[in-house]
Amino acid sequence: MEEKTEKRYGEGYLEERILIPRWRAPWPQIVNIILILAVFYISWWIFQDRRGWLRMYTPYLGYMYTRWILIVLIWMVYIFEFWPFRRRQLETWHPLWKGFIMTCVMTGVLLILIKVFFEGILGNFSMAYFNPARSMKLPGITEFFAVEYASLACLMFAAIASWLSPSWPVAMENAPWQNLKQPVLGWTVLIVTFFIGTIVYLCTMHPHMGILYYPWQRFASIAPPYWEKFANTVSGNFHVSWIMCCTITVWLYETIWERYPFKLIKHDTLRRLSAFFGIIAIAWCFFFFLHFAQELWWGPAIRGTRMDFSPDWRWLHVGETMVFFLIPALFLTFYCNNWPTKYSAPVNWLIRTLIAIFGGMAIYWIYYNIGHLTLGTQKGYAQPEQFPMIPTIWLINIMLINHWFMDNWPGWRKAKPEEVALIRKEKSPAVSVAKFAPAGIIVGIVIGIIIYFIAIWLFPILGKLKWVYT
Amino acid sequence: MDNEKKNEDKGMTRRDFAKSLVVGGAVGAIGMMGLYSYGPWRKKHFAKVEPKQIDIGECKSIKIINISETSWFDNKVLMGDIKGAGGLLVNQYEYNWPPFSDIKGKLGKGSYETGIKHIKQYLPNNLEKAWQFQMENAVHPENAGGYACLIDVELLDGSHKKILLDSGWAYNWMDECFKREGIDKMLMKKEIDFLVISHEHFDHFWGLPVTIKYYPDITIYVPEGFYPEGKQYLKDSGHRGKVITTKPGLTPIFPGCALFTFAIPIICRVYGEESLYFNVKDKGLVCVTGCCHQSIIQFATTGRNTIKFKKLYGVYGGLHISPFEDWDPKYDDLVIAFKNYDFEKVGCNHCTGIVTAKKFIEAGYPVVKGTARFRSKDTAYLGNGDIIEF
Numbered sequence: 001m002e003e004k005t006e007k008r009y010g011e012g013y014l015e016e017r018i019l020i021p022r023w024r025a026p027w028p029q030i031v032n033i034i035l036i037l038a039v040f041y042i043s044w045w046i047f048q049d050r051r052g053w054l055r056m057y058t059p060y061l062g063y064m065y066t067r068w069i070l071i072v073l074i075w076m077v078y079i080f081e082f083w084p085f086r087r088r089q090l091e092t093w094h095p096l097w098k099g100f101i102m103t104c105v106m107t108g109v110l111l112i113l114i115k116v117f118f119e120g121i122l123g124n125f126s127m128a129y130f131n132p133a134r135s136m137k138l139p140g141i142t143e144f145f146a147v148e149y150a151s152l153a154c155l156m157f158a159a160i161a162s163w164l165s166p167s168w169p170v171a172m173e174n175a176p177w178q179n180l181k182q183p184v185l186g187w188t189v190l191i192v193t194f195f196i197g198t199i200v201y202l203c204t205m206h207p208h209m210g211i212l213y214y215p216w217q218r219f220a221s222i223a224p225p226y227w228e229k230f231a232n233t234v235s236g237n238f239h240v241s242w243i244m245c246c247t248i249t250v251w252l253y254e255t256i257w258e259r260y261p262f263k264l265i266k267h268d269t270l271r272r273l274s275a276f277f278g279i280i281a282i283a284w285c286f287f288f289f290l291h292f293a294q295e296l297w298w299g300p301a302i303r304g305t306r307m308d309f310s311p312d313w314r315w316l317h318v319g320e321t322m323v324f325f326l327i328p329a330l331f332l333t334f335y336c337n338n339w340p341t342k343y344s345a346p347v348n349w350l351i352r353t354l355i356a357i358f359g360g361m362a363i364y365w366i367y368y369n370i371g372h373l374t375l376g377t378q379k380g381y382a383q384p385e386q387f388p389m390i391p392t393i394w395l396i397n398i399m400l401i402n403h404w405f406m407d408n409w410p411g412w413r414k415a416k417p418e419e420v421a422l423i424r425k426e427k428s429p430a431v432s433v434a435k436f437a438p439a440g441i442i443v444g445i446v447i448g449i450i451i452y453f454i455a456i457w458l459f460p461i462l463g464k465l466k467w468v469y470t
Numbered sequence: 471m472d473n474e475k476k477n478e479d480k481g482m483t484r485r486d487f488a489k490s491l492v493v494g495g496a497v498g499a500i501g502m503m504g505l506y507s508y509g510p511w512r513k514k515h516f517a518k519v520e521p522k523q524i525d526i527g528e529c530k531s532i533k534i535i536n537i538s539e540t541s542w543f544d545n546k547v548l549m550g551d552i553k554g555a556g557g558l559l560v561n562q563y564e565y566n567w568p569p570f571s572d573i574k575g576k577l578g579k580g581s582y583e584t585g586i587k588h589i590k591q592y593l594p595n596n597l598e599k600a601w602q603f604q605m606e607n608a609v610h611p612e613n614a615g616g617y618a619c620l621i622d623v624e625l626l627d628g629s630h631k632k633i634l635l636d637s638g639w640a641y642n643w644m645d646e647c648f649k650r651e652g653i654d655k656m657l658m659k660k661e662i663d664f665l666v667i668s669h670e671h672f673d674h675f676w677g678l679p680v681t682i683k684y685y686p687d688i689t690i691y692v693p694e695g696f697y698p699e700g701k702q703y704l705k706d707s708g709h710r711g712k713v714i715t716t717k718p719g720l721t722p723i724f725p726g727c728a729l730f731t732f733a734i735p736i737i738c739r740v741y742g743e744e745s746l747y748f749n750v751k752d753k754g755l756v757c758v759t760g761c762c763h764q765s766i767i768q769f770a771t772t773g774r775n776t777i778k779f780k781k782l783y784g785v786y787g788g789l790h791i792s793p794f795e796d797w798d799p800k801y802d803d804l805v806i807a808f809k810n811y812d813f814e815k816v817g818c819n820h821c822t823g824i825v826t827a828k829k830f831i832e833a834g835y836p837v838v839k840g841t842a843r844f845r846s847k848d849t850a851y852l853g854n855g856d857i858i859e860f
Contacts, residue, residue, distance in 0.1 A: 051564075055556025055578070140825075142549035145796045211799050214825050224802070234806075235799045261493070285504030292507035300516055304767035304807030306790070307734055312800040344485060346492035378559055380735035385558040440487040444494020451495065452502035460517050 009182045010082025013090050018415040018423050019408050028411030029335050035410065036402055040395050041374075048390065049376040057376070058144070059385050060151035065110070066390050067158035069397045072109045074165045076102065077404045079193075080186035095409035102405040118154050129153050129209050138213070149212060156205040156236060157197065159319075163246040164193040164200070170254045171275035175268070204243070208236025232303055235312035244319030244389075245283035245290075248326050253279055255333035256352035260345055290318040296456055297463035307382035317382075321364065323392040328359025330396060334403040335411070367391070521775040528751040529726025530624040533859045534758065534786050536852050538638055538647045539819040540615040540845050541673030545795055547613045551577060562672050562738035563699050568640065569600060569676060571608030582699035586706055594679040594686065594708035597641040604641075614640035615845070616677045617788065617820050620653060620662070621758060623727060623748065631724055632662045634688075635746070635787075636760050638677035645680050650844070650855065657684035664689040666729065668760025669736060669743040670700040679707045687711035693731040694718060695742025716744050720776050726750070730772060732764040745787075747773055748860070754783030754814075756860045761788045761821050767804060770811050784815035784860045786852075792823030805829045817858040819851040827851040 021028040045052040048062045056062030076082065082090055082102075090098070123131025128138075130153055135146035168174060168189050177188045210221025211234060217223065224234050231238035253259060253275070262278055265271035294314050295301070301311040308314075332338055332352055340351050367388055372379035378386050407414050415423060506512065542548045552558060555565055555578030563582040566575030570585025588607075592600035604611045616638020623631045634653070638644035648654045656662050665688050667675050681688060689712045690704065696715075704713055718733040721744075731744040745759040755777065757769050764772075766789045770782055791801050805826065816837045818827060827850035830837045838858055839849050846853025 050556045050560045055560070057559060058553065058557030059559065061557075140795050142546050142794065144549040144553040145794065147553070208799055211802060212797050214797060214829070233800065234802050237800075281504070282500060285500045288507035289503035292512055295512070296515060299519065300513070302767060302771055304765065304804040305771070306763065306765040306768065309768060310765075310800060310803070312803065344489045346489045350492045350496070376559065378735040378739060379741060380733070383735035383737070385737055386735070435486045436493065437483065437487045437490040440490025441494035441497070444491040445498035447491065448495040448498020448500075449502050452499050452506070456515055
């Protein structure tokens with residue numbers, strides 16, 4: 001048995017890991033919040049803050065690294081299942097040591113990816129805009145914007161990867177390679193998702209880069225881009241936005257929704273395909289709705305303006321808003337054992353979703369009211385160089401490191417083998433959700449439609465209140 | 471036993487009904503989000519905004535002298551500083567740029583307090599000495615230029631009002647430009663009615679002592695949103711006149727002229743900008759801006775919603791599209807949408823960017839070309855010393 005454990009990598013580690021709070025609630029949650037916020041603020045000061053040390057919030061340089069850290073974390077845990085680390089190491093190393101070692105590995109992978117793959121290979125052999133040194137050879141391109149443009153291209157790629165990388169293990173359940181062992185499975189899924197990601201990049205983001213240069217690169221990209229009429233902008237922020245909605249929906253589906261509703265489909269292939277495309281469909285619903293919410297809140301966008309009336313910002317802000325909702329959702333899953341769990345799955349799902357919505361709104365309000373005082377960002381909405389996704393994803397990265405690499409240390413500890421058996425025995429069976437009352441569903445649909453119209457009636461009224469700097 | 475079973479069944483039904491209600495609710499709400507939220511029917515939910523058009527009167531004509539549009543001379547140097555200091559959100563007072571440099575000021579390590587103490591005693595009457603200190607200590611003092619223009623408004627009765635819009639950046643450069651265009655004498659004779667500082671940016675505001683030197687009690691309009699350093703600089707520059715802070719919204723100034731203040735965040739930690747509207751008889755509305763961070767489209771739309779006028783006629787100033795000769799596809803949105811506003815005369819320069827001016831010309835817009843004199847770089851737009859009339 002021990003030998004078997006020794007030879008295993010991290011397959012199933014997260015699912016099998018049982019974490020026990022060290023103290024009664026809410027102390028573990030409070031301790032971890034304090035620790036995470038402290039690490040967030042110190043690391044923000046070191047890497048991002050315009051008043052700090054490295055000042056990478058230029059903004060695109062810091063934005064790009066923030067996004068790619070997220071992807072590399074997903075690769076390490078969801079795609080490679082901690083390979084090349086052994087199960088024994090995951091189980092016996094102290095969380096601090098594990099966190100340190102794995103963060104170092106993450107940093108190494110990150111630098112190889114940015115400097116070797118994007119800058120070195122793509123930037124030298126395919127598209128010059130990935131390499132600042134090459135861009136600078138063009139007339140009129142300063143070093144600052146050469147770096148910014150390259151970072152923008154990389155982070156657009158990251159947006160796609162942040163959706164597809166978790167989508168394959170979560171929605172597609174790694175099919176059709178689910179029976180492969182690590183690291184073959186990891187490499188396979190990585191290559192497949194990267195390949196699909198490259199196609200999506202070429203179709204959605206490359207035309208944005210193609211018109212970034214004067215004159216428009218009509219021979220190298222579609223100019224003006226094909227989405228212009230539909231999105232009322234030529235900016236690729238339109239795509240960044242719906243892709244971010246897909247990313248967040250994948251994580252909502254994986255965490256607080258516990259893979260419902262597609263989990264109910266028994267047929268494997270049907271379930272996987274429904275989950276993959278269903279997530280996209282749900283994400284587009286959120287995408288349109290949050291755009292509409294802004295139109296109701298501030299008034300319709302005006303093409304050609306800057307800031308909060310600009311169509312490109314409105315699209316981007318949809319994605320930014322979605323990330324605010326992800327923070328409470330992850331917190332519920334990581335630190336509250338996906339509370340509540342005592343009701344039927346749909347009711348649990350509803351309560352958690354409401355917590356994520358109201359929690360996200362609270363964080364949104366806090367960010368726009370005190371973010372400029374604490375993070376060194378600009379006050380007000382829609383400063384073109386300000387991206388709330390940088391601090392929100394930075395915070396999520398730290399939460400992921402704490403939860404995935406450090407077993408929620410210090411508020412939690414891993415259960416000992418003798419405790420594991422006991423806890424598994426105590427665990428109640430999952431509540432069935434298979435039985436539905438058709439009348440209930442019909443009434444529910446009507447109620448859902450009514451709630452939708454109440455929300456769109458409410459937004460213009462709320463928008464008139466002076467909530468934040470405008 | 472039967473009753474128990476019945477109750478259990480009832481309980482199950484209630485539970486199933488609750489579950490179904492939630493599932494149905496999710497389907498209904500999320501479905502509506504997708505089906506309704508981006509269709510044309512959504513537009514009927516938009517609040518009807520009735521334009522409250524205020525009559526600001528009319529003026530006969532306006533003439534604008536471009537004192538300086540070259541805020542910096544070498545874009546690479548400026549962007550190098552911005553990169554070195556940490557990007558576009560770095561507080562402008564921290565750069566150790568002139569005139570707020572500390573002794574041997576290091577890029578990105580300065581502050582207003584450490585800078586002003588070295589020059590305060592020279593303001594506003596010994597600007598040569600103050601600038602000499604900058605030349606010896608500041609980060610790239612030779613790159614500083616500035617933005618300023620003189621707006622000469624002819625009223626309907628034939629009298630004139632003169633407005634100085636902004637006061638540039640480098641003391642030596644602005645003094646040279648003022649002398650070249652005779653602004654120094656106009657200020658000394660108090661022929662200029664007031665100074666409008668469009669916003670707190672270094673290249674529009676930091677040359678303030680040059681204006682104050684010639685006219686210490688000139689009335690100054692500033693937009694709401696100045697940071698404490700900017701407010702202090704108004705005092706430290708030796709200004710003895712009235713400072714009027716304009717609130718967000720429309721502020722009529724005199725017949726045919728109004729200021730509009732936008733509460734907007736701007737790069738380098740600046741907040742708020744004011745721009746000018748002139749309603750020219752028989753022609754229409756002329757929009758005059760410093761940097762127009764709110765965007766010319768927003769400025770024109772706001773004009774339409776707030777002022778009574780015949781048509782949109784002209785534009786002058788920085789349009790803040792590609793100030794660093796950078797580009798972003800969203801700027802193409804502006805270039806494409808600009809035609810819907812049907813301006814008859816476009817006098818752009820400064821932060822409009824040469825690339826934008828060229829795109830405007832290619833799109834067929836009526837851009838007034840310049841002469842590229844006095845260190846202005848391209849004839850695609852109005853340069854230093856050029857004049858435009860509306």
